[in-house]
Amino acid sequence: xxxxxxxxxxxxxxxxxxxxxxxxxxxxxxxxxxxxxxxxxxxxxxxxxxxxxxxxxxxxxxxxxxxxxxxxxxxxxxxxxxxxxxxxxxxxxxxxxxxxxxxxxxxxxxxxxxxxxxxxxxxxxxxxxxxxxxxxxxxxxxxxxxxxxxxxxxxxxxxxxxxxxxxxxxxxxxxxxxxxxxxxxxxxxxxxxxxxxxxxxxxxxxxxxxxxxxxxxxxxxxxxxxxxxxxxxxxxxxxxxxxxxxxxxxxxxxxxxxxxxxxxxxxxxxxxxxxxxxxxxxxxxxxxxxxxxxxxxxxxxxxxxxxxxxxxxxxxxxxxxxxxxxxxxxxxxxxxxxxxxxxxxxxxxxxxxxxxxxxxxxxxxxxxxxxxxxxxxxxxxxxxxxxxxxxxxxxxxxxxxxxxxxxxxxxxxxxxxxxxxxxxxxxxxxxxxxxxxxxxxxxxxxxxxxxxxxxxxxx
Numbered sequence: 344x345x346x347x348x349x350x351x352x353x354x355x356x357x358x359x360x361x362x363x364x365x366x367x368x369x370x371x372x373x374x375x376x377x378x379x380x381x382x383x384x385x386x387x388x389x390x391x392x393x394x395x396x397x398x399x400x401x402x403x404x405x406x407x408x409x410x411x412x413x414x415x416x417x418x419x420x421x422x423x424x425x426x427x428x429x430x431x432x433x434x435x436x437x438x439x440x441x442x443x444x445x446x447x448x449x450x451x452x453x454x455x456x457x458x459x460x461x462x463x464x465x466x467x468x469x470x471x472x473x474x475x476x477x478x479x480x481x482x483x484x485x486x487x488x489x490x491x492x493x494x495x496x497x498x499x500x501x502x503x504x505x506x507x508x509x510x511x512x513x514x515x516x517x518x519x520x521x522x523x524x525x526x527x528x529x530x531x532x533x534x535x536x537x538x539x540x541x542x543x544x545x546x547x548x549x550x551x552x553x554x555x556x557x558x559x560x561x562x563x564x565x566x567x568x569x570x571x572x573x574x575x576x577x578x579x580x581x582x583x584x585x586x587x588x589x590x591x592x593x594x595x596x597x598x599x600x601x602x603x604x605x606x607x608x609x610x611x612x613x614x615x616x617x618x619x620x621x622x623x624x625x626x627x628x629x630x631x632x633x634x635x636x637x638x639x640x641x642x643x644x645x646x647x648x649x650x651x652x653x654x655x656x657x658x659x660x661x662x663x664x665x666x667x668x669x670x671x672x673x674x675x676x677x678x679x680x681x682x683x684x685x686x687x688x689x690x691x692x693x694x695x696x697x698x699x700x701x702x703x704x705x706x707x708x709x710x711x712x713x714x715x716x717x718x719x720x721x722x723x724x725x726x727x728x729x730x731x732x733x734x735x736x737x738x739x740x741x742x743x744x745x746x747x748x749x750x751x752x753x754x755x756x757x758x759x760x761x762x763x764x765x766x767x768x769x770x771x772x773x774x775x776x777x778x779x780x781x782x783x784x785x786x787x788x789x790x791x792x793x794x795x796x797x798x799x800x801x802x
Contacts, residue, residue, distance in 0.1 A: 420773055423741035425695070425785045426725060427734035435693035436789040438653035442478045442617050449617035450481050452651055454524070454624060456634060457658035460700075460765060461625025468498035469775025470782075471621035477783065479618025482546050485650070488529045488537045488598065488607045492627045504529075504537035504598075511626055512637040520639025521580065523552055523608025524646040526626040531562075532603030539610060541594040548613040549596055550586040552646075554606040555579075562605050565597040566590075575605050582645050591615075611650075622650065631659040635680040644688035652692045655685050657733075660699035660724060661764060664717040671716075675723050682731045696728040697736045700774060703748030703763025711749030711763060718745065734785075741777045 425432065441449035453474075455467050475481070486497045489504030491511050496502075508530040512522040522528050529535075551564060551573065559575030566589050573585040589596075596610070613620060626633060634643065634657075647655070663674055678696070685694055698721045703711045721739045728735035743750065751758035751770055758770030766774065 420742070420777060422780055422784055423737060423777060425734045425736055425781050426728065427785060428729065429732055431732055431734040432654075432693045432695070432785055433789065434691060435654040436786050439478055439619075439786050440790070442481075442619055445479060445617045447617065450613075450651075451478060451619040451653045452481075452484075453619065453621045453654045453656065454647070454650060454652040455622065455656040455658060456526075456629075457625045457656070457697075458629040458661055458699075459625065459627050460771060461623050461658070462492060462627045463494050463496045463625075464498050464623045465766060465768065465771035466775040466778070467621060467623035467625070469772045470779045471498075471619075471623075473776055473779035474619050474621065474782065479616060480545075480614060481616070481618030481620040482548075482613035483541065484613070484620040484622040485524055485609050485611050485624065486539070487525050487527055487609045488551075491527045491529075495627075497623060499542040501540040501542075502538070504535070506535040507531050507537075513626060513629055513633045518637075520637060521554060521606075521642050522638060523554075523582075524622070524650055525609050525624050526629070526633065526638070527608070528554070529607045531600045531605050531607065532560075533600055535600040535603070535605075537598040537607075539596045539612075541596075541612065544592050544594055545614050546593075546612045547589055547591050547615045548586065548611075549589050550584055550611040550613075551598065552608040552611070552649075553583045553585070554608070555581045555583040556606065558604070560603040560605045561601045562607070563599050563601050565599070567593045567595065572601065582642070582649065584649065622652075628662060629659065630662045631657075631674065631677040631681060634684065635677045638684075640684055643684065647685065647688040647692075652689060654693045654695060655689070656695045656697050657681055657685070658697040658699070658738075660717070660720040661702055664699065664702050664714050664720050667716040667719075670719055670723070674720065675727055678724065678727045679731060682727070682733060686731075694731075694733040695736060696724050696733050697778070698724050698738045700738050700742060700766065701745065701747040703746075703752065703759070705763075711746070711752055713745040713748070736778060736781055738774060738777070741781070742774060 435451075438449070438451045442451045455461060457467075461467050483497065483499060486500055486502060487495065489507050489509070490502060491509045510517050510522070510528045510530065512520075512526045517528075549564070549566065553562075553573070553575055555575055555577035557576070557578065557580070559577065561572055561574045564571050564573060564585065564587065566587060571585075571587055575583060577583070598607070657678070659678075663670055682694060682696075685692070699717065702714045702717050704714045706712045717739065721737060725735050725737065748759050748763040751766075752761070752763060756769060757767055758773070759766050
């Protein structure tokens with residue numbers, strides 16, 4: 344046997360991986376259009392070698408604790424109440440009263456529309472956990488059929504699938520506007536499949552939303568060992584929902600396309616007890632014109648009515664904030680159209696306009712400031728909410744206002760990524776809990792107002 348010569352070169356796959364990573368780091372530095380998608384902050388590199396001693400503090404232990412765990416300081420993030428007038432949230436609060444009392448059949452559905460942070464169930468998952476502790480756990484709610492983006496996640500849900508043609512409303516060549524509740528549709532033939540594994544037991548109902556259509560195929564839903572067949576053929580296109588009971592101990596659900604074509608939207612998982620269901624409906628790269636222009640109005644209206652929300656959260660503005668001309672000329676009109684569509688579809692629901700978080704920008708001085716148009720986005724949203732009879736939550740001010748992302752980026756552990764846009768899980772937890780606290784605060788005020796007449800009788 345001949346002696347094998349040592350080859351000092353890297354394996355081909357490792358070399359390609361290193362080169363790919365280098366390109367991901369370098370390209371955003373030189374392509375202006377990709378400046379907001381940096382994964383490495385070169386300005387922070389010198390700090391790695393900066394061993395200068397810190398200034399002397401009168402309370403070094405407390406100061407270091409705040410720096411290392413900024414999300415654990417309760418005094419840093421006080422309550423920011425909702426801006427609501429004219430009973431904008433009363434119908435939502437009335438639903439919470441019934442749910443908190445565990446009345447039979449009481450279910451509170453919150454539909455939260457947003458952009459990229461909510462695609463990973465960030466912010467929404469923490470709000471869900473906080474609210475379900477008080478008002479009951481009605482189940483996980485809606486999630487898409489498969490992952491349209493690698494980072495699509497739902498807390499407590501393991502989701503996988505394959506062989507789908509994925510069509511997000513804002514990234515698809517398909518312009519028919521039929522994207523279901525979550526803004527993404529999935530086309531599949533015989534080899535398409537989906538699998539969901541829930542972390543928790545207790546869900547007794549699973550529903551699959553799909554499109555009925557001429558020439559539609561069939562898919563099979565597997566619930567444990569049980570298999571049910573669903574045909575999607577219909578004389579004309581329209582919404583379809585297949586709902587089935589599930590054993591409370593079952594956590595695994597699968598879909599296999601038997602024959603195509605089929606077009607599916609998402610699952611819904613619910614528990615039998617009265618409680619709150621928080622549906623996270625983020626679309627990557629979304630902006631306010633997605634629901635106002637890219638969703639076909641009558642189709643979306645039917646989806647909204649089917650899921651019967653007590654509250655619809657409209658949470659856009661981050662992606663628009665770097666387009667000042669649009670912010671000043673078109674943003675308010677598009678937001679008003681979204682509100683109009685929601686109100687026309689589900690007039691019995693409350694609507695909450697939720698502002699974006701801070702969005703950071705590296706200044707010429709090296710400091711991380713706030714993109715100039717973002718405060719204008721927030722002001723416009725607050726004005727439109729008031730004029731439209733909606734409630735408003737000022738996320739931007741609740742989390743600290745201008746420069747917050749700079750402070751979050753310097754925290755240890757960091758609360759925001761190097762793009763100064765997307766929160767890390769600890770940062771998202773802050774925002775989700777701020778939202779939940781504001782909703783509970785408004786609810787408590789509502790209950791107090793309802794009690795005043797009875798309290799007055801005892802004076």
